[in-house]
Structure formats: structure tokens, C-alpha cells
Amino acid sequence: MSKSPREAKITTDQKLKFYKDMLLIRRFEEKAGQLYGRGLIAGFCHLYIGQEAVVVGMQDCIGDGDQVVTGYRDHGHMLACGMDPDGVMAELTGREGGYSRGKGGSMHMFSREKNFFGGHGIVGAQVPIGTGLAFSNKYKETDRVCLTYFGDGATNQGQVYEAFNMASLWKLPVVYVIENNMYAMGTSVERHASETELFKRGISFEIEGMEVDGMDVMKVREAGMKAVEHARSGKGPMILEMKTYRYRGHSMSDPAKYRKREEVDDIRSHHDPIEGLKKQLIAAGEASEDDLKAIDKDIKAVVAKSVDFAQESPLPDPKELWTDVLIEAEGV
């Protein structure tokens, strides 16, 4: 393992990195929302604003070679995996410079280099896929772990439980991260789940589950460390239910009439993951307002550059229509 698990104590530098990574996702997504409004991004576009602590905290628990797979609310995961914001934004605008050369869009992006396996548009489909990546790790006798993210809505899909069963039966190195943002599109957890404590959904498969404050990056990291270690040591899967919240609608086309403005405002003002960390850093004297402003400024520049790139990158060559349907077989 080229990247060792971090020590329990988190350094100031690490905290600042969390701050920076969460802020990058926040600013990137805000900008994506603007570009959508301007018609530069089309189709479905699911923003991650509010949920940043989940992916940033979890990413700190894994190392080189560990895999990540998620559903269609995937921009944050890609940025957290270290994928280039330029390539992500250019995919959102459907340009040649995008990660899928414009052929995937918001919901379908991948990076083999960064071990990010998508970006899947069918609710729950990534769960057996992530379990299969874990299967390949065990088969190849590596000690790699696959983080498999899905939402509260996906926890009602049958294939999720088919995967749970096999993962537990075969002790596969997979961590299931349920991002419970309280709403499956417009249907609240209370209205869609008979058992609303989703971390219990693995009980009948003998998969241990933990409920985690997904709005606190430190708590996410702490739980993530345990779960990743559990999976890596050959004990099989673990479920982390991240209690989180999305500030925006399900997708850009969702007016979010199913919840009250006050609910959003309350979480935003009392539980925001970025503001929370900011307060901690300042209170502990680990950073000043000015330090954090400087970070904010840097990030704005990164995001602005990605927007420029995404607008300047040309549309894919018409020849691209016909490429990547099949791989040319060699030596068969």
C-alpha cells in the first residue's frame, strides 16, 4: 500500500485540505448550476451542494488503487477522486475535452487513472458493480477496497440486497456508503422506507451498519476509517449511513415543492459542513479568516478556469459518433 492510513489525529494541514476540497465541490456545483441556467449544460444535472463532507471525509480513508463508484449525483465524487475540474466541467457542457469526450454527460463519467468507475444513471445499478470491483480485488488477492456510494432512494432497489448478500457471503472488500439526503427525488425517507434507519438494512445479511453525521467531515472520516479497515482486513462489507442533506432540488429541473424553505434554511445555517469546519478552524486558531479567504479565492480561480475550458473546448468531432461502441479485438 503506497498510501498508509492516516493517524487518528488530524493535522491542521489535513483539515485545511478538507476545507479546500469541500469548497471546490461547492463552488464547482454552484457554477454548474449557473451554466445549466444559461443553457450550456443540458439534460439531467444533479448537484451535490450540501453533501460535500461525505465524499471528502471518505476519500481521506482510502489510498491508491482503491476504487470508487457511485450513481448520478457524481460531480463531487470525481473532484474528490482528484479528477481534473476542467475535464469534468467540459463533460457537463458536452465538449471534446470532457472525461467521456462529450459522450457521457453529467451522469456518466469515469476515470480509470483515478480509479473512479462512474457515474451510473440507473438507480442502484452501481451497487452490484461496486461489489464486482470488490470481487476482482479479492480474486486478484490485492488488499484494495471499493467504496460504493448510493442514495436513500436506491436502498429500495432489489439488486442492492442481491449485492449485499453476495458481498457478505463471500466477504468482499466493499464499503457501502448510503448518502441519505432525506429525499428520493421528491419522496421523503418516511414516505419511501419501511425501515427509515437505513444503516440497519444489512442486518439480515449480517452486515454491520453505522449511522454517521454526514454533515461533519471529521465524523465521516472517523467512521470511514473503521469501515475501510474492516473491509481491507478481510472481514467483508460494512454499511455507513451518512445523514446528509442536499440544498438544491433532486436535479436542476426540480422545484423542490415537497419540502419547506425553512427546512433548507435551518440546515444551511446550523449544519453546513463547510461553515462548520470553518468555525472549528478559526476557534482553534488553526486558520484565520484571511487564510480561508485566500483559499476561497484560489478555488474560484480553479472553477473559473474550468468554465473557460468547458466553453472553449470544441464540440466532439462528428466522427466520434461512431467510436467506442466496441473495442477492436486483437489477436483473436
Add this chain to the structure above:
Amino acid sequence: MSVEIMMPALSPTMEEGTLSKWLVKEGDTVSSGDVIAEIETDKATMEVEAVDEGTIAKILVEAGTENVKVNSVIAMLAEEGEDAASVEAPSSQPAETISGDEDAEAAPEVEDDVAEGAAGPKPDFKPSNDPEVPEGTTFKETTIRDALRDAMAEEMRRDESVFVMGEEVAQYQGAYKVTRGLLDEFGDKRVVDTPITEHGFAGLGVGAAFGKLKPIVEFMTFNFAMQAIDQIINSAAKTLYMSGGQMGCSIVFRGPNGAASRVGAQHSQDYSAWYAHVPGLKVVAPYDAADAKGLLKAAIRDPNPVVFLEHELLYGETFDVPDVEDWVLPIGKAKVRREGTDVTLVAHSRMVGFALEAAEQLAEAGISAEVIDLRSLRPLDTDTVVESVKKTNRLVCCEEGWRYMGVGAEIVATVIDEAFDYLDAPPARVHQADVPLPYAANLEALSLPGTEDIVKAAKAVSEGI
């Protein structure tokens, strides 16, 4: 009143088997549930239990007898109070299994085990346009079942990343015994019994393929793969494109497809057209054992997802397979099974056998039929079909599936695009009736296409020759 004990069927498709062992002898008394004999096919061994109480009066079929027809009397049982010595064997053996309404069109032969001549003529199977067979090659008689197993075993020996998973593939040795022996050779790491969870293990296979393994996912039948079709199409077939070429998915989905025998609509369906519709997949449907082996080996090596459609009713059929070191065939090449000049018969999978049988009958009627075995449905070798039609000027497309939006529709459209001026008659299509497959023997026979349908269609398009 004495009771006849008959040869039982082990499966819906079994017509005969070997009576391997008697566990009772004449004069023994038996109660209901006692094991009295063991019978076997090349797939399985099963115990025969007594149904009635009484004394074994006569054993009519000796242990070790092969090819004992299902429903033939194998022993006589004297009931209580009856003198066993006075029991006589029935004067004539009862007829074979239910064959349905005699007036209906003949039911296609349903063969499970090796039976000479029962599945129609065995044409000359020395591949005519597979240049890979070197001069002087010898051929080995092999069942389709074993050819598929050999293909998997050879590829698993060759490449550590190849593994097979599915329901009952390991300890049970395969529901249709296609994976027989693989567990012993490769162990349970590479021959993986899954729970009954098609959607889950198809998706898991796709993930494993993204993780650079080469899974062979066996569906007990393709009927059950409908549970998994989202993963096959949305995940396996489309991800390469959606990722701009990054996410290759080298995986084989294989298993029996098409009509079985008397199992009703949910267990009998031809998915050729369904999968062939989807870009990003390759779809293969072989007829004989040489193609089954050569194409499965190619499918396993292929860097793309391949749907490999086998036919349950062909598993027990024996064909010649070239006895060469590494028999691999290219995917996407049709094969001219029989040359002819008057009409082109296009078929795939089990329909090829019927087309060859039809060609034989047509020859007797003075019509020379060319038989093309498509072998691969995506890519589709339209060149071979078009060239043939240019020569014969007539076309009959034969498929086991439904006509509506079917394989034949695609072939006819292609021929009209590319060889319209060569056609001397409107192309014809032979296919399953546009209904879910019925259970009743006569209705099932009426629903499924067979030799007679092909002969009729070929004669219709050949009028005036």
C-alpha cells in the same frame, strides 16, 4: 392386477436413458418410496422409486441397458394377493412419449441425449469456409455440452483472469451439466456458485469485468436473464461508449436460449432479436459443436461484452469438432452449410438443423437450396447473405423467435437495400407463432417453426422454377 413400472423421464427433454442398476431382484417385496433402480443420462443419475406396494414379479430390462425409451415398461409388479409367477410382460410396449395431435404439424424433435438420426440429417460438418482447419486434421465426436465445457476449460487454463459464475455451476456441475468437471480442475475461486440472484450477479460480473477480470456469467436459461437485462444493456453494453472508450467490459453472458420442451411460455423464448438490437454487444448463436467451441473461445477472449445464446435442445447433440490445439473462430462470419442455386435459407442456432433437413427435402423436389448459418447476429454477416441471394434470387429467413421486429425482418430489409434487383420473389419468413409458447403438446407443435414450414415457404418463393 399387476402394475407396470415404466422408465421415468429425468427432465422435460429426456426421451431415453440408461438403466444402470437394479437395486431389487425378482421376488423382492417393495413398498412405496423404496429405491428400486438407478437410471442415467449423460447429464445426471437418478434413483427410481417404487410407487406401489407389491412384489417384483418380472424385470424386463436388464441392468446396463442403454437407450431405454421413456415410458417403456422396465418391470412388472405383483400386487398384494397376486401370484407373482403368473404375471406376464405386456404383449407390446406402449407408444413413446405423448406426441400431440397427429393432425398437427410434426413437433420438432426434442432430443436431450445422443440419438442417431433423431435430430435430422447430420450434414457434412467438416467446416467448408473456416480456413483454420489444416489439411489432414482429424475430428472428434463431441456433444455441444462438452464442446462448450472444453472451450471454457481451455480458456481458463490459458488465462488466470477467466472465471465462471452462475447458479449451480460448481458443486451441482451445471443445471445442464455444461460446467461439468470445472470445479474439480479450477476450484471454487474460479467456478463460483451464486445465489439465485440474476440481476445481482450479472451486475457483479460487470463490476468484475471493469476490474479487469474476464467473467463468464452463466444464466440457467436466458429466460431468467430478463431479471438482469438492465445490467447487460445499460451497464455492460453502453459504458464503453459513455466513458469515451475507457471502460472496456470483457464479459460473456451465456446459457440456453429458445424453446425448450413442454415448459411453457416463461421458460421458452428466443432472445436473439432482443440482444441483437443493442449496439455495444456482440451476439453469437452457434448450431454445431465446432462452432460452439470455436466461438465460445473467441467470445471469452473478446474485449467486449458477448451474449452467447446456446440451445437447450442441442446440448446432447453430437458433432465433429476439429482436433486441433487451439480452435478459435472469428465472431461475425456466417457459414455456408450447404451450397445451392435456387433459394437461400438463412437460419441460426437450432433452426439450422431444420433448414438442412428442408434443403434435403427440397432437393428431392428439384429445388436446390443454399443454407446459411448466421452463427453471429451482431455483427451480422450480411455480405454472405447478400452474395447468396444474388445467386439464388430467392430468400427464406428462418428463426425460432417471433416474426414481429425479428431477425428475419432485419435480414429481409438488408437484402432489399442491397440486392433488391436480384430478387425474383418476395422474401419469406419462417418463425414462431405470434403468441406466448403454449404448454399443450399439439399447440406447442403448432407454435414452433420446423422443417415442414421451411419447405413450404421455400416452395412458395420458388414457384415457377
